[in-house]
Amino acid sequence: MKAAIIGATGYSGAELIRFLHQHPYIKDYTVHSSSQVGVEISESYPQLNQITSLPLQEINSLKISEDADIVFMATPSGISKDLTPGFVENGVKVIDLSGDFRFKNPEVYETWYKQKAAPKEVLQKAVYGLTELNREQVKEAKLIANPGCYPTATILGLSPLLKNINIDSGSIVIDAKSGASGAGRKASLGINFCEVNENFRIYKVNEHQHIPEIEQGLKTVCPQLQPIKFNTHLVPMTRGIMATIYCKPLEKTSQKLLVELYQQFYEKEPFVRIRKQGEYPATKEVYGSNFCDIGVTYDERTGWITVVAVIDNLVKGAAGQAIQNLNVMLGIDEASGLNGPPLFP
Missing domain, CATH: 3.30.360.10 (Dihydrodipicolinate Reductase; domain 2)
Structure with missing residues (x-):
């Protein structure tokens, strides 16, 4: 599998890199940003120095669709709803970490998020990715709405x-x-x-x-x-x-x-x-x-x-849960890439 992370410079994006880097079934991944194109991700996150030197690429939906099997949308709410429909149309699986696809009723999103909702026909395709309660739906999903923390x-x-x-x-x-x-x-x-x-x-x-x-x-x-x-x-x-x-x-x-x-x-x-x-x-x-x-x-x-x-709001509340959903979608061990114990103290 090849993956793409859109919004890689945010905290959830950085956590996705941490988990994908050690994931046994992810062959390759790319990182994308709207503000730091061409800059190595390790410049934004020095802890990645000598671990990955991936350059941040532009958000070109067509090229990403050609290269990636799965796209993680680690963007603020309001961005994914415009980008995700194109990926879904091109047959690319999407796991959205924002709130853009969590509600079947667009009016609820518009009332609480104060912006226009995603197209209703795309909302109907989204599966709420709380794996513990929706595992069977997640298995068949093409678009996952990753739950909030x-x-x-x-x-x-x-x-x-x-x-x-x-x-x-x-x-x-x-x-x-x-x-x-x-x-x-x-x-x-x-x-x-x-x-x-x-x-x-x-x-x-x-x-x-x-x-x-x-x-x-x-x-x-x-x-x-x-x-x-x-x-x-x-x-x-x-x-x-x-x-x-x-x-x-x-x-x-x-x-x-x-x-x-x-x-x-x-x-x-x-x-x-x-x-x-x-x-x-x-x-x-x-x-x-x-x-x-x-x-x-x-x-x-x-x-x-x-x-x-x-x-942990950045792991089970965001990136880790996204990887858990990925594993269920792929039909592999649900804990793949997530086996590490908590950090302490």
Whole structure:
């Protein structure tokens, strides 16, 4: 297989390079940028010095279609929707890491992303690439809409409950936190070191664009889902997402039962790890890996369930999940190129 990365100078693009470089089934790959054509990727990312000297190429859709079997769109939202239809028309598989193809209803995208949606006929071809829930669809897909980082942690964290426990779906509260890399590499006052360091703040209150994506994903396991309460916070760290989820079951349960439920639900999933009773994950424990670690508990006093789900936002929340989807599309070992343990400390 030959691959192309469009948007290779962003953080997700750099992570794709890291994984593709060691992928056993990728023969070759090219890197593309709209702003640094001709510059070696190692000049943008010095950690790649003596590892790869690939030059950044222009984004020529026709040439890329002729050369590549798979295209990774690691671009900001609003760019892929214009480029991807041409690749799909030319028979090239596409995995889009932006939000451009995550919604079947274009009006939802336009409302939350404040820009025109992709053509409806292309949207209908897209498969939402949360492999743990959509594996059979991913196997046959030509266009993958890679899930967002917050939705990945939240949907994986809640799905076992909504599928198997009678939950008051109007009680769901998601308190989510992310490291600064989630905002991308482009300079911004909000992620300036002096603004982030020793600071902790909420942002996009009640209006985060991942809200409808989470609701859309959860409705596949709970069609009667009520609107969720979801807010996000910026944490002074580089990587990681922690989604702390609260919900109220309509019947009494127990911590032991919940842990067993989660273990059974994800027992065949290579990248979801369920903590033992009384143990809860931390972001550092999945750092640099494609794992989603989950802990769950039940408060006998209040009758509420708490779920803690953590991922690396650049890996399971972006590039690693894209490689996982690639592997499923190719029918090869799902963990190919993703076998490394998390980085610690």
